[in-house]
Amino acid sequence: MTAQEKFSHINEQGKANMVDVTEKQITQRQAIAEGYIKMSQQAFDLLKNNQHAKGDVLSVAQIAGIQGAKKCSDLIPLCHPLMLSKVQIEFQILDDSQQVRIQALCKLSGQTGVEMEALTAVSVAALTLFDMCKAVDPLMEISGIRVLKKQGGKSGDWQVEKVK
Template identity: 70%
Template sequence: MTSQNTLSHVNQHGEANMVDVTDKNVTQRVAYAEGRVYMSAQTLALINNKQHAKGDVFAVARIAGIQGAKKCSDLIPLCHPLMLTKVQIDFTTLDDNSGIGITAMCKLAGQTGVEMEALTAVSVAALTLFDMCKAVDPGMVIGGIKVLEKQGGKSGHWQRKEEQNT
């Protein structure tokens, strides 16, 4: 058993270690993450008006984000492969029209949390938006990727506090 102040992916010898979740209870788990892609007003208008030469940017980025969540354990070496039961990706225009906000929700009934899957979903969706728009706006910036909330398991419910949003 590890305490909150120890790294769970390192064994007593300091070696990388996949956490053993065999004896953990199966519980409903959900995690929410967000990120942003900052871009020019012209690029944002192309996307929102569905006038981008590559087609529906949101549809492609949504599918990419879902696929990213499903492939998380292939990308992050010590993540457990999970049987996700729901992945949802949502896009919003930022209030100041400086870009697009991305929110991901990942859910399952399992023995380990889904924060990494939610973070991966947001990251892959953001990278896909960047890839599809880089020809018209190579100066885009991806940022603000973070876990907003997680529920389930031994640690219960955690939610990002306002002062943690930097």
């Protein structure tokens, strides 16, 4: 068995290799990812009331997440640049745990999946929330970044057992 047959991102010489998707069928593909950021009560209250000194924290993080998904191939080596048809970022305020749940949906018609774009969108949105709130709480915690659901492509559809 050759290196390329064993590992899709390694060529015959054992070097990094971008997978050739030329012959793959174009299908509708979608991925949903989530992540969380936990913060102090003070930072959380300022966020909820849109009173942070840097402005509308959630709106800026939403735009940043969308931009992050669009720039995924610039950040992740060997990731294909994709023509995304939809990127949606949603936030859920979790009062009981002083957390913001970030969810990203990425969609396209293409030859490769969008899981990395959804994960990047969540990550960049979380980092933006951190950046905009760090003056009040430099000890925030980003956690739980994962893919919740994937649709389309050769490997088919799947989702985590229990989606919150």
